Amino acid sequence: MMNVLAIDTSTGHVVSGIVQVPADGGDPVTLATVDVDSPRGHMELLTPGILQGLDAAGLTPGDIDAVVVGTGPGPFTGLRVGMATAAAFGDALGVPVHGVPSVAAVAATLPDITAADGDDAPDTTAAGTETAADGDDAPARAAQVTDRREVLVITDARRREWYHARYALSPGTAGTAPALETLSPPAVDTPAAVVAAAPAGVPVLVASGVAAQVRELFGPDRRILDDDAHPSARSLVRAALATGADLRADAPPLRALYLRRPDAAEPKPRAVSPALTGDVTARTSAEPTADTPAPGERPVVVTLPPEAAPRCAELEQQLFPGDSPWPVEGFIAEITAPRTHFLGLVLPDDPAAATGADGEGAPTAATGADREGAPTAATGADRDAADRGATVTGEVIGYAGIAVNGPAADPECEIHTIGIDPRHQGRGWAHLLMEPLMELADQLGAPVYLEVRTDNDAARGLYRSYGFEEVGLRRNYYQPSGADAYTMVRPARRADTADGGTDRTDGAADRTDGAADRGTDATPDGDVTVVLGIESSCDETGVGVVALDRRADGGHRVELIADEVASSMDQHARFGGVVPEIASRAHLEALVPTVRAARRALRRRTGRDRPDAVAATIGPGLAGALLVGSAAAKAYAAAWQVPFYAVNHLGGHVAVDAVAGPGGNDAARAQQAPAGGDAARGAEGAPDGGDTLGHAVALLVSGGHTQILEVDGIGHPMRELGGTLDDAAGEAYDKVARLLGLGYPGGPVIDRLAATGDPAAVAFPRGLTRPGDAPYDFSFSGLKTAVARYVEQAERDGRTIAVADLCASFQEAVVDVLTAKAVRACVDTGATTLLLGGGVSANRRLRELARQRCDAAGVALRVPPLRLCTDNGVMTATLAAELIAAGEGPSGLGVGSYPSLDVAVPLVR
Structure with a gap:
C-alpha cells in the first residue's frame, strides 16, 4: 500500500485528497478528500485543505509516499498554485511528484458515475467533505465497468474558447485499475470547432462554467454525464496509474500543459537615429558576463x-x-x-x-x-x-x-x-x-x-x-x-539527509487544533533559528537561508547561509520588459531547483537539511508571480511542519541591511559611514549583524518601484513619504535604452556608457523640483520624452551627439533628483541614515552622488552588497528572522497574496 497526495486547481474547484494505492495494483481508494468550489480561492484554501485531509485520514506529512497533481489545461493562475504546492510538498518530503493532464483525470472519474435506471448520473459527494475509506464504495462501482467507453471532456478556457480532449476507458486486467487511452489530446478551440469535430454518440463530461453552453450547442441528443465535471483526488491517481506511471519511481520534470502562448508581442525594432554617434558595439546589454549566461545557455x-x-x-x-x-x-x-x-x-x-x-x-x-x-x-x-x-x-x-x-x-x-x-x-x-x-x-x-x-x-x-x-x-x-x-x-557524512529530501524516519509530531490554518512558533535549534525565504515578486526566483542567533545579552545576529537566484531576464529581453505570464511560468520551473541549491548550501554550512521557519514575499508585486512563490513556501512549511511568515517585499529590501556573515554587510558597513560626527556613530551598526538601522530613510529604486520610505527599525511599519507618479526610475532607463537602440535591460548599459560621457552635455529637466511640487515624489515620464525630443531635433537639425554624452546627461538628471529628495527627506525627518536598495542602487553614479550628498548633510549612507540590492530570497528570510527575534507570531497558511500590499504592513497574518 502507498499513500498518495493528490492535488488539482485547474478548474474552479480546489481539490486535494489522500488516496491509497493497493499493493496488488487495484483501483485506488480515497482515504480523505477536500473539494471546494471556489474559483478565486486556490491560494487561500489549498494548503489548509491538504492538512485537513491528512488529519481526516489520520496521517502526517511524513506518511505520504508520492504526490500526483493535475497539470491542466486550465486558467494559468489557479493551475500554478496547485502545481507549485505539489512540487514543494514532494521536494520537502523527498517523494516523487507526478503530473497528469487534468482533463485525463476528469475522464478517469467515469468509473465513479453510478448507473441509475439505465441513465448515468454523477457521484455527488458533497464538496468540502472528507470521505473515509470504509465508507467509500467506489471500488465496487469501478468493477462494473466491463467494456470500453469513450468520453469527451470539455472545460472552460475562457476567451470564448473550450479546452477539450477525448479518451477511452477500458477495464484493467484482473486486480488492476482501469486503463485510459487518449483518443484526442488536449487542445483549445472555439465552441463551434469542438462541436463540429465531436464524434456522434460520444457522451460528454463538462465543467460547470460552460455546461449551459455545451447543452445548447450540442442539443438534446448529446448525453451529458456530468455538468460539474472536474478531477477528483482518486481520478488523478487513477489517471496517473493508467498512463503506466510507477508512482514510487522518480518522475519527469513537472510541466504545466499550456495551450496558449503568453500574451506578449515583440516590439518592432526601432531605427537608431543617425544623430547618435559612438561605438555601436558597446550598445548592448545582452553581453554574457561571468555571472550571467547568455539566452539559451542553461546547462x-x-x-x-x-x-x-x-x-x-x-x-x-x-x-x-x-x-x-x-x-x-x-x-x-x-x-x-x-x-x-x-x-x-x-x-x-x-x-x-x-x-x-x-x-x-x-x-x-x-x-x-x-x-x-x-x-x-x-x-x-x-x-x-x-x-x-x-x-x-x-x-x-x-x-x-x-x-x-x-x-x-x-x-x-x-x-x-x-x-x-x-x-x-x-x-x-x-x-x-x-x-x-x-x-x-x-x-x-x-x-x-x-x-x-x-x-x-x-x-x-x-x-x-x-x-x-x-x-x-x-x-x-x-x-x-x-x-x-x-x-x-x-570525511564521510550522514546519509539520511543527503538526497535533498528529509529524514522520513523521524516521523512528524501530531498537529494541534487549528494547525491547518495557523503555523506554530519557530522551534529553533538551541538559540539558533534557521529561516528559508522565497522571493518571486517579479522576474527573479530567489531563495535565501539565514540563521538567527540569539545572544545571551538579548541581542541577536542574522547570518547569511545561502543566496540562490534564478533569473528569467533573458526570456523577457526580446519583449523589452518583464512579461508577467512569462515570469510566472519561469518561477514554476525554477523554484524547486533553486530551493534545492539553497538547501545544499545549508547542508554544507551547517549539516542541517531543513529550516525552522519558511518565509515568502506576499506582496507587493506581480500577482501571478507572487502566487507561485508563496504557494510553494506554504507547502514547504506545511510539509516540514514549521511556521510560515508572509512578509512585505519592500520591507525585505530594508531588512537585508541586517545580514552579517560571508556575503553580508559587515564589510560594507565599515566603508559606508561618513567621516565623523554623530551620524557616523549611528551608521556603524553592530559588527555581527542584527537590526541596528533605527530611524532611517530608505530610497528603493528598481524597475517597478521608486519610493522614499521612513523607517523606524526593521520589521516595523514603514511610512511612504513619496514615490513615482508615473514611470519608475528603472523603467525610465529601459525605455530610454530602447529609444537609443541599447537593448534590455537598460540600466547597466546606460551606466556603462555614461562613465565615458559628459553629464553636462545636455541640460535635461528635473521633474517635480519646482517650489510647490511634492517634496518627495518623482516623475520620469517627462524626462523620457525630453530625451526623445532632443534626439529628434538633433536629427532634423543635422547635428550629432555622442551616445555616451546622452546617456551621461540622462543618468545625471535621474540620480540628481533621486539623491536630492532622499537626503532632503533625511534632513526633514531627522533620520541619521539613508539606506539604498533595489536593482538601480547598483548604479555607479547613484551611489557616488548619494555618498557626496550624505557626507555633506552628515547622514550615514548604507548600501547592501550589490547582489543583495536586487530581488533575492535572503531579504525575505532576513525580514522574517527579525520578526521572529521581535517575538512576532507566524502567518496563517490560509493567507492570500497581496499585489498592492502597503509598506505599513510588514507581516500578513
Whole structure:
C-alpha cells in the first residue's frame, strides 16, 4: 500500500485528497478528500485543505509516499498554485511528484458515475467533505465497468474558447485499475470547432462554467454525464496509474500543459537615429558576463555515454596540455568502468530541456577546472545506470568522474577528474557537477579523496567549499610538467539527509487544533533559528537561508547561509520588459531547483537539511508571480511542519541591511559611514549583524518601484513619504535604452556608457523640483520624452551627439533628483541614515552622488552588497528572522497574496 497526495486547481474547484494505492495494483481508494468550489480561492484554501485531509485520514506529512497533481489545461493562475504546492510538498518530503493532464483525470472519474435506471448520473459527494475509506464504495462501482467507453471532456478556457480532449476507458486486467487511452489530446478551440469535430454518440463530461453552453450547442441528443465535471483526488491517481506511471519511481520534470502562448508581442525594432554617434558595439546589454549566461545557455547534468569520449578528450587537451591529458580511449574506459559514475554538463540544443533538470540551481562561486591523476579500472558491483535526466542533445561543456572503491559496507569515493570548458569557466557551473558527486558519496556514507595541483587556487577553493581538507603533498605528481599535487579528503557524512529530501524516519509530531490554518512558533535549534525565504515578486526566483542567533545579552545576529537566484531576464529581453505570464511560468520551473541549491548550501554550512521557519514575499508585486512563490513556501512549511511568515517585499529590501556573515554587510558597513560626527556613530551598526538601522530613510529604486520610505527599525511599519507618479526610475532607463537602440535591460548599459560621457552635455529637466511640487515624489515620464525630443531635433537639425554624452546627461538628471529628495527627506525627518536598495542602487553614479550628498548633510549612507540590492530570497528570510527575534507570531497558511500590499504592513497574518 502507498499513500498518495493528490492535488488539482485547474478548474474552479480546489481539490486535494489522500488516496491509497493497493499493493496488488487495484483501483485506488480515497482515504480523505477536500473539494471546494471556489474559483478565486486556490491560494487561500489549498494548503489548509491538504492538512485537513491528512488529519481526516489520520496521517502526517511524513506518511505520504508520492504526490500526483493535475497539470491542466486550465486558467494559468489557479493551475500554478496547485502545481507549485505539489512540487514543494514532494521536494520537502523527498517523494516523487507526478503530473497528469487534468482533463485525463476528469475522464478517469467515469468509473465513479453510478448507473441509475439505465441513465448515468454523477457521484455527488458533497464538496468540502472528507470521505473515509470504509465508507467509500467506489471500488465496487469501478468493477462494473466491463467494456470500453469513450468520453469527451470539455472545460472552460475562457476567451470564448473550450479546452477539450477525448479518451477511452477500458477495464484493467484482473486486480488492476482501469486503463485510459487518449483518443484526442488536449487542445483549445472555439465552441463551434469542438462541436463540429465531436464524434456522434460520444457522451460528454463538462465543467460547470460552460455546461449551459455545451447543452445548447450540442442539443438534446448529446448525453451529458456530468455538468460539474472536474478531477477528483482518486481520478488523478487513477489517471496517473493508467498512463503506466510507477508512482514510487522518480518522475519527469513537472510541466504545466499550456495551450496558449503568453500574451506578449515583440516590439518592432526601432531605427537608431543617425544623430547618435559612438561605438555601436558597446550598445548592448545582452553581453554574457561571468555571472550571467547568455539566452539559451542553461546547462543540464546528464550521465555521459561512451560516445561523448572524443568531446571529453578535446576539452581535456585544452585544460591539461602539460599534464598527460587523457586520450579518447582513457575516457571510454572511465565512462564504462563498473562502479564509476561519469557525468557531463551539456548545453542542450533545446533550451527548454534545461529547466527543471535535477542538479540545476542558481550556481554560486566561479571555479576553474582540475584533473585528479590517471584513470583506474574499478571493479565490483554494476555501476548505477540511473540517468540524471531525460536524453539531451547538445554541446558537452564539462565532465566529472567519481569511482566507488572498497567493500559495500565500508566504501570510499575518489574523484578522478572534473573539468569545465574554458569558455564557460567563471559561471559557477562546476557546482552543478560537484553537487551530484557529493550526493552520491553522502548516500553511501563514504569519504571522498582527490588530488589537485598545488597552484590551482580556484579548484582548491571549490573543494574546500564542499568540506575537503588538504591532508598530504605529492611531489612531481603531474607529468610531464612535474607539478605537485595536494591530496584532499572530505570525511564521510550522514546519509539520511543527503538526497535533498528529509529524514522520513523521524516521523512528524501530531498537529494541534487549528494547525491547518495557523503555523506554530519557530522551534529553533538551541538559540539558533534557521529561516528559508522565497522571493518571486517579479522576474527573479530567489531563495535565501539565514540563521538567527540569539545572544545571551538579548541581542541577536542574522547570518547569511545561502543566496540562490534564478533569473528569467533573458526570456523577457526580446519583449523589452518583464512579461508577467512569462515570469510566472519561469518561477514554476525554477523554484524547486533553486530551493534545492539553497538547501545544499545549508547542508554544507551547517549539516542541517531543513529550516525552522519558511518565509515568502506576499506582496507587493506581480500577482501571478507572487502566487507561485508563496504557494510553494506554504507547502514547504506545511510539509516540514514549521511556521510560515508572509512578509512585505519592500520591507525585505530594508531588512537585508541586517545580514552579517560571508556575503553580508559587515564589510560594507565599515566603508559606508561618513567621516565623523554623530551620524557616523549611528551608521556603524553592530559588527555581527542584527537590526541596528533605527530611524532611517530608505530610497528603493528598481524597475517597478521608486519610493522614499521612513523607517523606524526593521520589521516595523514603514511610512511612504513619496514615490513615482508615473514611470519608475528603472523603467525610465529601459525605455530610454530602447529609444537609443541599447537593448534590455537598460540600466547597466546606460551606466556603462555614461562613465565615458559628459553629464553636462545636455541640460535635461528635473521633474517635480519646482517650489510647490511634492517634496518627495518623482516623475520620469517627462524626462523620457525630453530625451526623445532632443534626439529628434538633433536629427532634423543635422547635428550629432555622442551616445555616451546622452546617456551621461540622462543618468545625471535621474540620480540628481533621486539623491536630492532622499537626503532632503533625511534632513526633514531627522533620520541619521539613508539606506539604498533595489536593482538601480547598483548604479555607479547613484551611489557616488548619494555618498557626496550624505557626507555633506552628515547622514550615514548604507548600501547592501550589490547582489543583495536586487530581488533575492535572503531579504525575505532576513525580514522574517527579525520578526521572529521581535517575538512576532507566524502567518496563517490560509493567507492570500497581496499585489498592492502597503509598506505599513510588514507581516500578513
